[in-house]
Amino acid sequence: MASVHLCGPQVASAAMVKPASADGLRIPASSSRAAPTGRRFRGLVVRAATVVSPKYTSVKPLGDRVLVKTKTTEDKTAGGILLPTTAQSRPQGGEVVAVGEGRSIGSNVVEISVPVGAKVIYSKYAGTELEFNDTNHLIMKEDDIIGILDTDDVKDLKPLGDRILIKVAESEEETAGGLLLTQATKEKPSVGTVVAVGPGPLGDDGSRTPLSITPGSSVLYSKYAGSEFKGSEGEYIVLRVSELIAVLSS
Numbered sequence: 125m126a127s128v129h130l131c132g133p134q135v136a137s138a139a140m141v142k143p144a145s146a147d148g149l150r151i152p153a154s155s156s157r158a159a160p161t162g163r164r165f166r167g168l169v170v171r172a173a174t175v176v177s178p179k180y181t182s183v184k185p186l187g188d189r190v191l192v193k194t195k196t197t198e199d200k201t202a203g204g205i206l207l208p209t210t211a212q213s214r215p216q217g218g219e220v221v222a223v224g225e226g227r228s229i230g231s232n233v234v235e236i237s238v239p240v241g242a243k244v245i246y247s248k249y250a251g252t253e254l255e256f257n258d259t260n261h262l263i264m265k266e267d268d269i270i271g272i273l274d275t276d277d278v279k280d281l282k283p284l285g286d287r288i289l290i291k292v293a294e295s296e297e298e299t300a301g302g303l304l305l306t307q308a309t310k311e312k313p314s315v316g317t318v319v320a321v322g323p324g325p326l327g328d329d330g331s332r333t334p335l336s337i338t339p340g341s342s343v344l345y346s347k348y349a350g351s352e353f354k355g356s357e358g359e360y361i362v363l364r365v366s367e368l369i370a371v372l373s374s
Contacts, residue, residue, distance in 0.1 A: 173253035173254060173255045173260065174252070174253065174254050174255070175255045176254060176255065176256040176257075178257075180256075182222075183222060183254070183256055183261070183263075184222060184224075185222055185223060185224040185263055186224050186225070187224045187225065187226070187227060188224055188226060188227035188234075188236065188265055188266045188267070189223075189224045189263055189264065189265055189266070190220050190222070190223045190224065190236060190238060190263070190264060190265075190266055190269070191220070191221050191222040191223070191254075191261055191262075191263055192218040192219065192220055192221065192244060192246065192251070192261060192262045192263075192264065193218050193219050193221050193259055193260070193261050194217070194218040194260045194261060194262055195217050195218055196260075216245055216246060216247075216248055216351075217243065217244065217245050217246075217273065218243075218244060218246070218261075218262065219241065219242070219243055219244070220238055220239070220240055220241065220242045220244055221240060221261070222240065223236040223238065223239075223240060223266075224236060227266075229326060229328065229329070229330045230328060230329070230330070232329065232330035233330075234326060234330045236266050237266065237284065237323075238266060238269055238272065238284070242272050243272065243273050243274060244269045244270075244271070244272055244273065245269070245270045245271055245272075245273050245278075245281060245353075245362075246262070246264060246268050246269050246270055247268045247270060247351065248351065250262065250264045250265075250268035250269075251263055251264030251265075251268060252264070266284075267285060269284055270283065270284065270287060270351060270362050271283040271284050271287065271289070271322070271362065272284070277355050277356050277357075278353040278354070278355040278360050279291070279319060279355045279356065279357055279360065281320065281353075281360075281362065282320060282322075283320055283321060283322040283362060284322050284323070285322045285323070285324070285325060285326075285364075286322055286324060286325040286335065286364050286365045286366070287321075287322045287362055287363065287364055287365075288318055288320070288321050288322065288335070288337060288343075288362070288363060288364070288365055288368070289318070289319045289320040289321075289360060289361075289362050290316035290317065290318055290319060290343065290345065290350075290360065290361050290362070290363070291316050291317050291319050291357070291358060291359075291360055292315075292316045292352075292358065292359040292360060292361055293315045293316050293317070294358070314344060314345055314346065314347045314369075315342065315343070315344055315345075315372065316342070316343060316345070316361065317340065317341070317342055317343075318337055318338065318339050318340060318341045318342075318343060319339060319360070320339055321335045321337055321338070321339060321365075322335065335365055337365060337368065337371070341371055342371070342372040342373070343368050343369075343370065343371055343372065344368070344369045344370040344371075344372060345361070345363055345367055345368050345369055346363075346367045346368075346369060349361075349363045349364075349367035350362050350363030350364075350367060351363070
């Protein structure tokens with residue numbers, strides 16, 4: 125969970141003290157009064173999540189929002205090394221525990237397409253953090269949900285809306301002249317193969333427009349677009365169809 129550390133102004137007070145003078149004589153800096161250097165001040169930790177009082181027994185999202193119980197943040201590496209809070213990656217997965225009534229489009233109300241109980245993947249910085257029943261939750265817009273994932277492998281992700289799941293092409297191991305490339309100098313690929321597509325964006329009448337991109341297509345996409353994931357069979361990226369540049373063919 126993110127936190128903000130606030131420290132008192134005493135830390136900088138010593139640097140602001142100017143040497144005094146008397147009768148035109150300059151007093152050495154060592155005689156000037158300065159803030160004690162041996163004293164330490166503890167910072168104040170401010171919690172970012174809103175804590176719901178135990179007197180409330182339920183949280184009902186409104187509109188097109190959903191309530192997601194987030195996965196527990198990993199506090200150790202695979203090798204068992206403890207991670208400090210700043211190094212722990214923020215989870216991007218969880219379980220939907222409540223949904224709103226849906227969004228209004230004209231005179232139509234479109235219900236939330238993600239059911240309660242679904243395991244979902246969402247955008248990295250989506251939603252508002254909430255601590256409810258001593259468990260971390262996020263309230264977010266339905267559109268912040270990238271897809272539904274029933275397994276532990278991203279290759280099985282079912283994208284939502286106008287999003288597309290792409291298996292990223294492998295980086296070139298050497299230059300055209302035959303020089304081996306290090307990991308740092310490898311060009312980040314922006315080409316891949318479409319694995320799955322979402323049902324399409326919502327139209328003005330509340331119906332969805334199917335995407336023209338089909339699974340199996342080779343595509344070129346914006347270099348720094350989408351959300352990246354690692355799966356058992358390589359690297360994947362999920363992005364919106366508008367972030368595609370071209371369809372490639374041989």
